[in-house]
Amino acid sequence: MKIALGILQMVLLVMGAPLLRGIVGRLKALLQRRQGASVWRPYSDLWKLLHKEDLTPPSASFVFGLAPLLVFAASILVTAFIPLLADSALLGSAGDFILMVYLLAFGRFFLALGGIDGGSAFGGMGASREVLVSCLAEAPLLLGLVAVAIQSSSVSIVGMAGWALGQSFFNISAVHLLAFLALAIVALAETGRMPVDNPTTHLELTMIHEGMVLEYSGPNLALIEWASAIKLSAIIGLLIAIFAPWGMAVASSPAGIGLALVVLLAKTFAILVALAVIESAIAKLRMYAVPDFLGVAAAISTLAVILTALMKR
Amino acid sequence: MGILETTAGKVLSSYSVFLFLTVLAQAAVRRFSTSVFLFGLQSAIIAIQVAVIGYHEKLVEAYIVAALIVVLKVLGIPYAFFRLIEKLHAPREVKTSTSAAESVFIAVGIICLSYAAVRSYASGVQAPEDGLAASVALILTGAFLMVSRKRALMQMIGLLVLENGIFLAALTTTFGMPLVIEIGIFFDVLMGLFLMGLFVFRIRDTFDHMDVSKLRKLRG
Numbered sequence: 001m002k003i004a005l006g007i008l009q010m011v012l013l014v015m016g017a018p019l020l021r022g023i024v025g026r027l028k029a030l031l032q033r034r035q036g037a038s039v040w041r042p043y044s045d046l047w048k049l050l051h052k053e054d055l056t057p058p059s060a061s062f063v064f065g066l067a068p069l070l071v072f073a074a075s076i077l078v079t080a081f082i083p084l085l086a087d088s089a090l091l092g093s094a095g096d097f098i099l100m101v102y103l104l105a106f107g108r109f110f111l112a113l114g115g116i117d118g119g120s121a122f123g124g125m126g127a128s129r130e131v132l133v134s135c136l137a138e139a140p141l142l143l144g145l146v147a148v149a150i151q152s153s154s155v156s157i158v159g160m161a162g163w164a165l166g167q168s169f170f171n172i173s174a175v176h177l178l179a180f181l182a183l184a185i186v187a188l189a190e191t192g193r194m195p196v197d198n199p200t201t202h203l204e205l206t207m208i209h210e211g212m213v214l215e216y217s218g219p220n221l222a223l224i225e226w227a228s229a230i231k232l233s234a235i236i237g238l239l240i241a242i243f244a245p246w247g248m249a250v251a252s253s254p255a256g257i258g259l260a261l262v263v264l265l266a267k268t269f270a271i272l273v274a275l276a277v278i279e280s281a282i283a284k285l286r287m288y289a290v291p292d293f294l295g296v297a298a299a300i301s302t303l304a305v306i307l308t309a310l311m312k313r
Numbered sequence: 314m315g316i317l318e319t320t321a322g323k324v325l326s327s328y329s330v331f332l333f334l335t336v337l338a339q340a341a342v343r344r345f346s347t348s349v350f351l352f353g354l355q356s357a358i359i360a361i362q363v364a365v366i367g368y369h370e371k372l373v374e375a376y377i378v379a380a381l382i383v384v385l386k387v388l389g390i391p392y393a394f395f396r397l398i399e400k401l402h403a404p405r406e407v408k409t410s411t412s413a414a415e416s417v418f419i420a421v422g423i424i425c426l427s428y429a430a431v432r433s434y435a436s437g438v439q440a441p442e443d444g445l446a447a448s449v450a451l452i453l454t455g456a457f458l459m460v461s462r463k464r465a466l467m468q469m470i471g472l473l474v475l476e477n478g479i480f481l482a483a484l485t486t487t488f489g490m491p492l493v494i495e496i497g498i499f500f501d502v503l504m505g506l507f508l509m510g511l512f513v514f515r516i517r518d519t520f521d522h523m524d525v526s527k528l529r530k531l532r533g
Binding site (some may be wrong): 056172174177181291292293294295296298299300302303306310 | 341
């Protein structure tokens with residue numbers, strides 16, 4: 001039963017990921033008074049790409065073909081750590097949050113390698129920017145999670161979610177509030193959303209993600225796009241699991257899990273609306289302003305860690 | 314009745330968290346109007362806390378003080394600031410000598426410092442440590458804003474944040490001063506604001522800008 005539930009959660013995160021992208025796109029279109037594409041379009045995009053020819057640049061080595069597979073595998077593995085419907089996950093007790101963070105970094109590393117290996121100038125530029133952003137985002141991500149881990153005295157995501165489930169919603173702790181702020185900023189950077197990277201265009205000189213994947217085509221591109229969609233859904237799932245798990249099924253009965261699913265969908269939709277509003281309201285930062293933006297997150301998460309010692313509750 | 318009691322208890326136990334958040338945000342903001350808004354928010358948090366203390370200690374005076382804070386600091390002063398911005402045609406951007414990340418790091422340091430400063434004191438008297446730390450953090454942040462921001466308008470904000478901190482310190486240690494003194498302090502703040510507003514106009518008229526880091530020469 002537990003294994004089946006774990007697999008169901010992974011399937012939700014992996015198969016639902018393109019839908020989240022579609023919903024954000026649609027919401028943004030509605031906010032900007034455009035009609036927008038159907039929410040199912042990312043699926044048909046993936047389907048189309050999977051049936052296209054795969055072109056490899058003549059200068060590329062074997063890394064170019066290997067990178068999309070590793071990126072996709074790493075992001076699928078990340079979803080196995082995240083509890084969605086109940087406080088358990090397939091690999092919930094097998095690894096801690098540090099492993100999860102570095103699985104994300106592993107995927108990013110190979111994506112950057114693939115981008116460089118393509119041999120185009122844009123690929124190298126995008127890769128160097130991605131590496132800069134990710135090394136700036138890594139400290140606040142880890143520190144924010146460390147603060148929550150100290151507070152809940154558990155190193156696994158499942159343990160943190162279980163601890164938060166036992167707390168009342170109104171016992172606002174400064175540590176959680178600050179860690180949430182820091183992780184929300186990091187999430188924007190990690191998933192390449194608006195103030196850091198513009199996900200909708202590959203016509204800008206400031207692009208990060210799109211620059212890296214410019215040389216990819218066909219099934220390889222489909223894998224990379226799908227992997228980055230999974231990253232978005234995994235990070236949203238992570239934020240919900242750590243900071244607002246209320247509604248998760250305590251006993252794994254079908255009715256409880258059904259209810260948990262409805263609550264989860266509502267929470268996810270709320271986050272997507274917030275994301276669409278942020279993306280429509282805020283202009284993209286200049287590349288030189290990104291370190292400052294992530295520095296604020298680093299400061300906030302440092303304070304969160306310090307407050308675990310200072311604030312007694 | 315039960316709900317009111319619990320809400321009051323929660324407000325008393327968590328207001329300092331929100332004050333810390335406003336301190337951090339105040340250090341990070343880049344736009345003057347956001348800074349004014351944050352000051353209003355900060356004052357609103359303090360007003361709620363005064364009202365809750367009044368409810369707890371059954372003090373009618375506290376309600377009057379809370380109402381005064383709402384009228385003066387939550388509505389009046391921010392409105393005056395927005396009028397001032399309009400009249401001065403001041404640039405919207407806050408000019409700082411430290412970057413946003415550096416400012417937030419300094420604010421984090423200030424919060425840690427204020428915990429260290431009140432630790433020995435808070436154990437001696439009947440005062441919540443978090444609340445005292447928040448008030449010291451407000452005082453220090455106000456001073457920091459005044460030092461690190463370059464435009465004269467932001468120094469007014471810094472002074473007001475500092476005043477909020479002093480008010481909060483008095484509130485957490487003594488559960489509020491007599492009403493006459495409170496009214497006197499409010500009057501002081503108002504007069505101070507008028508004088509600073511006049512000064513800002515004078516600075517603008519004499520120097521054609523409000524960048525205090527460039528005020529080096531005397532002019533008649």
